[in-house]
Amino acid sequence: MTWLLENLGAVAGYLASHLTLALPPIALSFLLAVPLGWLANRFRWLRTPLLTGAGLTYAIPSLPLFIVLPIIIGTQTRDPANIIVALTIYGLALMLPLTADGLRQVNPLALDAAKAMGYPPLRRFLTVELPLAGPTLLAGVRVVAVSTVSLVTVGAVLGIPSLGSLFTDGFQRGILAEIVTGIILTVVLALLLDGLLVLLGRVLMPWTRKRPVRTQAQDAVAEVAA
Amino acid sequence: DPLGTAQPTTGPATTAAGGGGGSLTVGSQQYYSNEIIAELYAQVLEKAGFSVSRQYQIGQREIYLPELESGKIDVIPEYSGNLMQYYDKAATATDPAEITATLAKVLPAGLRALKPAEASDQDSYTVTQAFAQQHGLSSIGDLTKAPQPLKIAANSEFATRPYGPEGVQKAYGVTLELVPVEDSGGPLTLRALTDGTVQIADLYTADPSIVKNNLVTLQDPEHLILPQNVTPVVSSKVDDKAAAAIDAVDAKLTATDLQQLNAKSVDEQAKSADIASAWLKEKGLL
Amino acid sequence: MIELTGVTKTYPDGTVAVDHFDAQFPPHETTVLLGSSGSGKTTILRMINRMVDATSGTITIDGENIADRDPVLLRRSIGYVMQNGGLLPHRSVLDNIATVPLLNGEPKQQAYARARELMGLVGLDDKLARRYPGQLSGGQQQRVGVARGLAADPNVLLMDEPFGAVDPLVRADLQDELLRIQQTLAKTIVFVTHDVDEALRLGDQIILLEEGGHVAQRGTGPELLGAPASPFVADFMGLDRGSRDLFDKDGVLVDGFGRAAGVLAGDAPA
Amino acid sequence: MIELTGVTKTYPDGTVAVDHFDAQFPPHETTVLLGSSGSGKTTILRMINRMVDATSGTITIDGENIADRDPVLLRRSIGYVMQNGGLLPHRSVLDNIATVPLLNGEPKQQAYARARELMGLVGLDDKLARRYPGQLSGGQQQRVGVARGLAADPNVLLMDEPFGAVDPLVRADLQDELLRIQQTLAKTIVFVTHDVDEALRLGDQIILLEEGGHVAQRGTGPELLGAPASPFVADFMGLDRGSRDLFDKDGVLVDGFGRAAGVLAGDAPA
């Protein structure tokens, strides 16, 4: 605690750069997963390669990816773009299967109804299918958010500042408090982001806030009595 | 210490056009000791009227040297032997003066090395006091008196170094078994030594834990181990005035000084900026 | 008038769901497609709004071949009510009802006003307007489904077992409601069910289907009960199970098992 | 004889599902619990085999208070048949039927032999023995459910809307089958349904429930139809909707809407 208080300014700076690095991959992996998830469902033969591929990408050790990526995309090693691209790849690996599942599990009756009412295809996808897959997509984004926040720390090994810098520095200097501070802050940041996403979901998907079963039953009774 | 800087490095350096001496970017390795030295340079440069931006904890050589070459960084504290080997894998120089001479030749255009300090921070064969006494050890060659093979904790690349197991076998007849630990002489390596997992550890000579734990660093009469004197590498933006300021620091930086600076960071958990300014004031440089 | 001529549907897996089906659904009347599971009722219904495209045969609405119409626009012009309502779970009751008018570009205010009117027509409390389907009882959802089917004021209303998922009391209510609405609006309704009682209650005309959409018999309810064309019809209508052969026992009508089925109230009213 | 005295169930969320319910289910007879959704039928049924523990009141079977019995052993002694069968999807038909005898430690061979016998009794082809529930039609699954309920030869059989999920034709078949089985086995059956026709068909005694398990009326089918105790009963039995007031129209019995409901076959057989 004392350690944290004495180094508050620096830690705040790390926190800020940590967030700057974590947010773009979270957003990007969502934006990429939606069309890819749609493809995986639309074309059956694409499903297995896409989903297995996603699973395997997740198995790439992060350190070499961070080092090899700049060679491939032609950036400098310490460019934040590397971290963002690498973490987007990992995020996509987590997000894609969930997106595909979410879209596949949308109640076909609702889609059928939308079609029967005369929704054109694109509008149907954007205003019916996507929102109805919302809860699963949200679950996916939450997992991605948590794991991305945690993965950003690996960048510290390459000298990209984040809460992970507290690990590398604390380790070299043998300061346990510094490492523990880093771990706790990373977890807290991840869980805060997660909480925010849950709130966002409540706001964007009001229909998922079901009323208690009891009132529903009372409605039914009231209707029968009416 | 990354925590000593007013604002930690995020993104590219802000090289504000300074008043008297222009603006310079000082970088450091991802190594607290290196950051303290960088901070020494930064503070004297500021005193000399330069506006300095700091880019600390930039990973390892393969990451920051390209940035130095491309002009994103102007000053970085380096270590002579490894720097030479980075640019010339076949270099054979082993004593400090030769290395300085070679460096001048192999550094890419636009970069130059300033005068090395007395202080160095190099690999070492370090054993515990008890082990040294038990077998009467003072130099690497004495290790033959202990039962072979001996275990040494070091980074994995130790195996490929001239002063690694093969070199030592050839030069001193000592048989070593490498236990790879990837923390570059950090707490894991130290602990492996003190808890008896290994008999020898490759610690850096400026590591304050050597003094703290009463460890014994073995002599290297055959000069297998490359000297690693603190050597600033600078870009062409560093003019004579700036170079003079930096030289003044290195002229006073001794091996003991460096160990003490490091000890302050590790034991007192002080920030690099505070450690640096205290030392500079003590030496009358600030 | 909706006319189906030689309509056949073979699904990609080879199932011949409907085989050369001919029928006419007269305007302003309710035609019930009755049959057990898998007889092709839903397939026939969905070919009318091109949710399923017929493999062969022609379907015309007021003389116009639906194959020549844009399916999206065709669907907007036909009301469709399905089992469980098929409501959009993420839209409020009002939005659900106003969907088609809004798709047709009607101004929001006008569409919502009409939706509220329809809520009254189908017997839904105005307070439910802002609720989501998941917050309604089964019966209320069905009412929303009916209101939605009527929202664009279509001439044709297709209803696929719309009351299958609810309680018998609620179901009877919904049937009453439909009969009442039909008295004022007089739509052309095609109603699919497998419940004989429901068919007898709602259908001006009943088409009883066997597997493959083959017509076992068509006619009014009394015609099917009074003169079943085949043992299948008699069986389906429950005539040879003893459950529709009713016996008078002290004013209570009992079936062949001696179980009560109704009360004899006298001769039929004129 | 099963007796329930002042039985009340309040669920943890405060819902009073059943409120001071009294009833006797006579041995070797079928008692139907009839009522609309949420009236507490399932709760009453499940209190008998202690799947739900009553909040207060006593339930006795043949004079013994079930609260004193080990619930697991109690359940093995009572047959239970539920909607959709509630079969184990990962066990074959034979294994499903033999579950309870095997739990009771009966030797495998004997349990399987009995299971095959039961398959015959409920009208299942022997060839289905090795199939999994997912490979059966809805009606076949229900038959397996009934066979499973009978497997341990229990005196008491609890059936919770066992035929709710199937086609009306299949449903009628299943009802016939049950009546036939009951003629030979004469179990004490408690049968839950919300279908009036089914209740009239199967029940020796019918208990019509209002919300909270309040008894609206109890008696035989003809008693409920002939002398409804309240407007609710009349409404529920369909008497004041005009659908059970039948009129004779040229031998076809029609309801108040002029829709056909049956055929008048003469006076009741003795």
Next chain:
Amino acid sequence: MNYLLDAIAWINDPTHWPGANGIGVRLGEHLAYSVLGVLVACVIAIPAGWWVGHTGRLRGLAVGISGGARALPTLGLVTLLGILFGIGLVGPMVAFIVLALPSVLAGAYSGVESADKQAVDGARASGMTEMQVLLRVEVPLGLPLLIGGIRSAFLQVIATATLAAYVGAGGLGRFLFLGLKTQDYAQMLAASLLVVALALVCDIAFATAQRLASPTRFR
């Protein structure tokens, strides 16, 4: 692309395979660490998950633990455990277990929860004891989800097991760190490729197991 070819050439070099420092031994170590880590996680998480899924108690806690453990940065954990336990397998093994725990736990409880409610109800009503309901009904029906959880845990641990080399243990991480520290990117990339290939093989094995656990005949 060149690096990739070099890496493949490195793997194809037969001299890199045999011996105490060869690919064969390292591959075996890597697999062994992963199996051990996941196995220990299973021993802890499966009974706990089954209990949570069956009773519905402490579900919030289980979800919280899963989420929180996912947020734990592996790098921080490895450095912290390194300082606490020194070199050797203990530190990384604890990290692997922590890493594997959330997926296995979630697979265990969600599997049990996913068992068809009607089937479970039917089983209980037939007179199965709670233990019988769990072991004979809920567990077999939840097996595919459980295996799915173990599968993703295993993939994650395989990817992370390279860190064991950081603190002196073996595994494919040895090649990775040696390559990294000596700028031998071909070797480093080769190590990564081997890790991915190992993951692929294990993934296929798990997919097969998952399919066997949920034969289509149930559906």
